Amino acid sequence: MQARLCGVSLALAPGEACYIPCGHVSGGGLAFDGGGKLVQLDEADLLKRLKPLLEDDAVLKIGQNLKYDYLIFRQRGIRIAPFDDTMLLSYVLDAGKQGHGMDELSELHLGHKPIAFGDVAGKGKDKITFDQVSIEEATRYSAEDADVTLRLWMLLKPRLMAEKKRTVYETLERPLMPVLAEMEREGIAVDPDLLRKLSNDFATEMAALETEIGKLAGESFNVASPKQLGEILFDKFSLPGGRKTKTGAWSTDADVLEELAAQGHDLPKKVLDWRLLAKLRGTYTDALPTYINPQTGRVHTSFAMAAAATGRLASTDPNLQNIPIRTAEGRRIRQAFIAPKGFKLISADYSQIELRLFAHIAEIPQLKQAFADGLDIHAMTASEIFGVPVKGMPAEVRRRAKAINFGIIYGISGFGLANQLGIARSVADDYIKKYFQRFPGIRDYMEATKEFACEHGYVETLFGRRVHIREIKSTNPGMRGGAERAAINAPIQGTAADVIRRAMIRIPEALAEARLKARMLLQVHDELVFEAMDAEVEKTQSVAVKVMEQAPLPAVQLSVKLTVDARAAQNWDAAH
DNA sequence: AGTCTCACG
DNA sequence: ACGTACGTGAGACTC
Numbered sequence: 001m002q003a004r005l006c007g008v009s010l011a012l013a014p015g016e017a018c019y020i021p022c023g024h025v026s027g028g029g030l031a032f033d034g035g036g037k038l039v040q041l042d043e044a045d046l047l048k049r050l051k052p053l054l055e056d057d058a059v060l061k062i063g064q065n066l067k068y069d070y071l072i073f074r075q076r077g078i079r080i081a082p083f084d085d086t087m088l089l090s091y092v093l094d095a096g097k098q099g100h101g102m103d104e105l106s107e108l109h110l111g112h113k114p115i116a117f118g119d120v121a122g123k124g125k126d127k128i129t130f131d132q133v134s135i136e137e138a139t140r141y142s143a144e145d146a147d148v149t150l151r152l153w154m155l156l157k158p159r160l161m162a163e164k165k166r167t168v169y170e171t172l173e174r175p176l177m178p179v180l181a182e183m184e185r186e187g188i189a190v191d192p193d194l195l196r197k198l199s200n201d202f203a204t205e206m207a208a209l210e211t212e213i214g215k216l217a218g219e220s221f222n223v224a225s226p227k228q229l230g231e232i233l234f235d236k237f238s239l240p241g242g243r244k245t246k247t248g249a250w251s252t253d254a255d256v257l258e259e260l261a262a263q264g265h266d267l268p269k270k271v272l273d274w275r276l277l278a279k280l281r282g283t284y285t286d287a288l289p290t291y292i293n294p295q296t297g298r299v300h301t302s303f304a305m306a307a308a309a310t311g312r313l314a315s316t317d318p319n320l321q322n323i324p325i326r327t328a329e330g331r332r333i334r335q336a337f338i339a340p341k342g343f344k345l346i347s348a349d350y351s352q353i354e355l356r357l358f359a360h361i362a363e364i365p366q367l368k369q370a371f372a373d374g375l376d377i378h379a380m381t382a383s384e385i386f387g388v389p390v391k392g393m394p395a396e397v398r399r400r401a402k403a404i405n406f407g408i409i410y411g412i413s414g415f416g417l418a419n420q421l422g423i424a425r426s427v428a429d430d431y432i433k434k435y436f437q438r439f440p441g442i443r444d445y446m447e448a449t450k451e452f453a454c455e456h457g458y459v460e461t462l463f464g465r466r467v468h469i470r471e472i473k474s475t476n477p478g479m480r481g482g483a484e485r486a487a488i489n490a491p492i493q494g495t496a497a498d499v500i501r502r503a504m505i506r507i508p509e510a511l512a513e514a515r516l517k518a519r520m521l522l523q524v525h526d527e528l529v530f531e532a533m534d535a536e537v538e539k540t541q542s543v544a545v546k547v548m549e550q551a552p553l554p555a556v557q558l559s560v561k562l563t564v565d566a567r568a569a570q571n572w573d574a575a576h
Numbered sequence: 577a578g579t580c581t582c583a584c585g
Numbered sequence: 586a587c588g589t590a591c592g593t594g595a596g597a598c599t600c
Contacts, residue, residue, distance in 0.1 A: 224597060226580060245580070253581060279582060282596055308592055312585085319594045322584035330583080354585090407590060416590025478588045489591040493585090497592095525585045525592090 001185070001293055001300045003072060005043055006130045008050065009142035011150040017143035021135050022046045039135055047076055054080050062086065064102045064149040067305070070181045079178070086149055088173040089156040091306035092165045096458070096468035096490075100306040106148045109155050114148055115141050168464050171555070172498055173305065175505045179520075180303045180313075182508070187298030188320070188521045188529070192289040194336045199285040202277045202329075209274040216267040223274050226252045232267075239265065255419075280324060284333045291318050303523070310490050311465050311497035313523055321524045325576065334573035344537050346518075347575040348544045348566035349527035352377055353496045354409050356560045361462065361491055362445035363559075366438075371560045378402040385434045404435055408442060409492050411485030446488050453487035461494035462556050463502075496526065499562070503551035504528065510547045516540050529572065541566045 004023055011017035022043040053059055054073060059082075063069050066085040073080055090100040098104060106114050120141045121128055130138065160166050214220040217236075221228045230250025234242040241259050243251040254272060261269035291299045299318065307314035315321040323337065324330025339345045355377055359367035370380045379390045382401030388394075400421055407417045418428035436443045453459050458468045467490040471483035500523065507520055507528070518532035518540040528548070532540040548564045569575040 222598085225599085226597095227599075247579070249580085251580085275581080279596080283583065283594095287596080304593095307594090310592060312592060314593055315584095316594065319584085322582090322594065324583060326584085410591040411589095413589050415588075420590070476588095477586090481587095481589055482591095485590065486592090493592060496585095527585085 001071070001075070001187075001296070004131065005072060005076070006133075007138060007142060008046065009139075009146040011143070011146035014151050014154070015147065017147040017150075019135075019139040019142040020046060021138060023131050024133070024135055024138065025131050026135060047073075047078065051078050054078050057082065060084060062149060062153045064105075064145070064152065065306075067177050067181050067184075070178060071185065074181060074185065081178075083174070083177075084153060084157065085174065085177065086152040086156055087306050088169065088177070089153070089160055092169045092173055092465070093156060093159055093163060094468065095306075095311070095466065096309040096470060102145070102148060102152075105152055110148065110151055112148065114144055117141070165464070165466065168466075171505075172311070172463060172465065172501050176305065176501055179504050179508055180305065183520055183522070184300050184302060186519045186521055186531075187293065187296055187300040188531070189297065189338050189340055190288055190292060190299050191336045191338050192292060195285045195289055195333070198332055198336070199281055202281045202285065206274055206277050206281070209270050209277075213267060213270050213274065216270065223271060224278060226250075229271060233260070276327065276329065280329055280333060284324065288318060288333075288336070301522070308497075309467050310494040311461065311467075311501070312493065312525060313497075315522075320522055323572070325573075331573045334576070335571045337572035339531050339570055343531050343533055344568040344570060345521075345572055345575045346530040346532055346537065346541055346544065346566055346568045347527055347572065348530070348541070348548060348564050349524075349576075350496070350500070350548065351563045351565055353499065353526050353562060354492050355405055356562060357462070357495045357499075357558075358409055358492050360558050360560045361495065362441055364439050364441045364445075368560050378405055381405055381435075384438045385431065400431070404431055407432075408435070409489060411446065411488035413481075413485070449488050449491065450484045453484070459487050459490050461491050461498050462552075463495065463498040465494050465498055467491075467494055499551050500526065500528070500548070502555075503548040506547050506551070507544065510543050511540070514539060514543050516543065527576075529575075532568070537568045541568060 006023040007019055007021035009017060009019045021040045024040060054061060055078060061080050061083045063083065063085055065087045066080065066083055070080050086105065087100045090105055098108060103114050106112050120133055120137055121130060160169055210223055213223055217232050221232060223229065227249060229252045233239050233252065234250045239260055241256060243256055245251045257268040257272050261272060288299065293300055299320070301315045301320045302317050304314040304316060324333050337345070355367070356371055359371060366384065367377070370377055376390065378398050378401045379393055381404065382388060382393060382397045383390050385401060385404070386397055388397050403417065403420050404412070407420065410416070412432055414425050414429040414432055417432065418425045421428065449459060453469045453472045457472060458466050460466050469483050469487045469490070471479045472487060474480040474483060504520065504523060511518055516532070516536050516539055518530050518536055520528055520530050522529035528544065530540055530544060545564045545566050549562050552558050552562070567575050
């Protein structure tokens with residue numbers, strides 16, 4: 001959003017690439033080489049000459065992580081098209097095998113280690129910005145970038161056809177890139193005054209807790225240090241339930257502290273309270289305002305398309321996919337995400353999408369029927385396993401069934417379920433046994449999926465997205481168990497990711513067709529956040545819901561319906 | 577840079 | 586007997 005353009009590198013054939021500098025500092029605007037020859041162009045002139053090429057329908061533009069370049073040019077009135085992205089090609093072909101950054105791909109596929117950026121621009125306190133790099137060195141670095149990208153494309157593009165992944169690339173990856181770029185560009189409004197107030201409130205509470213913690217500990221120490229905390233709890237006071245981390249230090253995670261708190265110890269309880277506030281303050285109330293772009297007044301995240309092996313997006317700088325919601329204090333932070341005056345935020349989220357897709361993929365008739373009947377799926381599960389009628393069901397019974405339902409999606413284990421519910425391993429094992437008896441298709445699906453993964457080394461989503469499972473043949477039972485659970489989870493999580501990707505690709509055109517000015521701002525795995533003028537809120541909601549619910553069609557016929565709930569309000573908390 | 581912890585779906 | 590819920594990103598501490 002704020003990067004200045006130093007230059008553009010281009011490659012037309014392997015081994016031949018160039019760098020066109022336009023923003024280096026040497027020579028104050030225009031740079032000359034030793035012989036007095038002009039080696040730097042004026043940016044406006046460069047863009048004017050490149051625009052027809054970058055927008056020419058007959059010229060394919062190839063890039064690595066092209067969303068970055070797309071944004072740079074989009075900020076300057078140029079929309080790159082048509083294009084291929086070697087990062088996305090790699091992601092479609094090799095998700096789960098390795099990362100998809102250029103340096104890694106170059107070493108792997110070309111056997112060539114590119115010049116490290118740190119060697120060119122330095123690191124730490126000696127770091128310079130790229131405009132200060134000499135044009136000679138910038139040329140070596142940048143032209144190599146373009147050359148490597150072209151060479152990668154020549155290897156990866158034919159594999160796309162040979163490995164039958166063209167549809168995934170062309171319907172789920174490539175068209176999403178400009179959509180995400182526009183979302184990033186749009187940004188979301190955040191209320192810095194509210195965040196500052198929250199930060200102060202939290203700081204006051206933390207200071208009070210620190211005093212109390214110091215008194216209980218008999219000494220003042222750094223509450224933020226797990227090392228010091230562990231020594232006080234388990235060496236000084238010799239409290240029971242001490243567990244070691246893999247490096248031999250005392251574990252002080254929330255599970256350990258909650259157990260101690262349940263035994264009536266005040267110190268760990270206060271540390272838990274302190275940690276909640278420290279987390280919210282450090283990660284959100286204090287960090288978010290520093291991301292407000294001074295030109296737009298909004299926060300512009302980056303969405304990473306090739307980060308999660310399952311097809312999910314990731315959000316960075318800042319991560320807007322983990323804004324608090326589970327605690328009252330956390331929701332106060334969500335209230336700082338706002339729509340400007342005269343606008344509303346709309347949140348539209350899929351209801352139980354992973355369980356619905358699981359019912360379809362694993363072909364579980366009772367689950368499908370329950371969704372068709374619009375039943376409370378966790379209550380239904382509870383009544384099936386525990387034989388308790390849905391009417392008048394105790395909340396605890398439903399909570400257990402809900403944990404089992406989530407466990408199923410994650411590749412359930414007795415250990416994990418017991419841990420989650422705080423019950424004995426034997427009881428958890430019993431629940432799972434009953435679950436499998438009641439829905440025999442589930443065990444079949446799990447066994448079949450593990451077998452498929454073992455035979456092929458990968459699993460696939462309904463849309464044909466391939467997720468490689470590296471450790472599936474590991475002789476280490478722990479590693480292999482983890483890989484098996486990942487294999488069970490990936491088709492479900494991945495299909496849900498595919499569905500929302502389809503929706504996101506179609507939404508901008510659907511909004512345009514409906515003559516709506518509303519903008520899509522954020523994606524949070526099963527949720528899309530929009531901003532709409534007050535007068536357009538209802539129409540926008542109806543377009544979003546319609547496109548999201550119909551997203552899988554016609555590529556895939558689902559035997560369960562997908563339902564979407566949408567709500568509008570002045571802030572994200574109220575809209576969700 | 578690695579570890580621990582914890583925020584989200 | 587072993588070690589386990591799936592997928593992420595980020596901040597603080599520690600070395």
